[in-house]
Amino acid sequence: MIRVLIVDDEWMVRAMLRTILGTAPDVTVVDEASDGEEAVRRARAHDxxxxxxxxxMPRADGLTATERxxxxxxxxxxxxFDLDEYVQAALRHGAVGFLLKDASAAEMLGAVRSAARGDAMLSPKVTRRLLHRFANTGRAEAERRLDVLTAKEREVLVAVGGGLxxxxxxxxxxxxxxxxxxxVSRILxxxxxxxxxxxxxxAHRAGLLDDG
Structure with a gap:
């Protein structure tokens, strides 16, 4: 059973998420929080x-709480807010997924399951924007950074870049x-x-998927 904590300052959003997650037999909501400070306390209490x-959110926002x-x-x-700076900031702060609130129930459940498995999940719209913005910039630098990888690690990275x-x-x-x-752990x-x-x-910036 995947144990989920919902954090949002709007009770209607929390109720909506609880309802969606409640339809899945492998997911249970263990608690809710309405701001970042409360999120940290509830997470430590319910693991x-x-x-x-x-x-x-008020007090501590989601990015601050995510970093902690x-x-x-x-x-x-x-x-x-599907703004690039939020996506980048969330990823820098250690988030493993990013979804817009207009995502479908299937996408939300998929994000929870992917995160629980240790995989990453991005909204398809967000993924397209990120790759469009970054894929064709800094290719030489990206290729240089990949020099530390073995051939097998590069092969795995291509698959990761393909969203597998x-x-x-x-x-x-x-x-x-x-x-x-x-x-994957070694690559990271x-x-x-x-x-x-x-x-x-x-991987996209380095052109590893150009032939895909």
């Missing part, structure tokens, strides 16, 4: 697997899921990154 985190929680908890940022989950990568590259997780460490989305963007 959720995934935190759905709003950005604009992301080292231990998997945070999916949920917002109405660990399970899909394992099937595509004929290796165990545990081995994929090890490769070598590239000094905190999540798969950052690695995927770098």
């Amino acid at each position: 959720p697997d995934v935190i759905l985190m709003d950005i604009r 929680l992301a080292g231990r908890y998997r945070v999916v940022v949920l917002t109405t 989950s660990n399970t899909d990568i394992a099937a595509a590259l004929h290796m165990s899921e545990a081995t994929v997780k090890t490769h 460490t070598k590239l000094s990154m905190t999540n798969r989305v950052q690695a995927a963007i770098l």
Whole structure:
């Protein structure tokens, strides 16, 4: 069972999210919080697997709370603001996913499940914007950064850049899921990154998926 903490300053949004998550037999909402300070307390009290985190809230905002929680908890940022600076800031602060509040119920549940598995999840609209903005900039620098990777790690990175989950990568590259997780962890460490989305963007910037 995936344990979820919902964080949003609007009670109607929290109720909507609780209703959506309640339709899934493998997901349970363990608590709610209305601001970043409360989110930190509730997370430490209930130890959720995934935190759905709003950005604009009173006292401590979602980005501040994410920075405090992301080292231990998997945070999916949920917002109405699809601005690039919010996406980049959320990823820098350690979020593993980013969804707009107009996402479908299936997308929201998919984000929670992906985060629980240790995969990253971005709204398709946000993903397109990020890749459009970054894919064709700084290619030489991106290629230089990838020099530290082994051939197998680059192969895994291409799959990550293609949006594949660990399970899909394992099937595509004929290796165990545990081995994929090890490769992804090493890639992130070598590239000094905190999540798969950052690695995927770098892969696109370096042109690794140009022939795909």
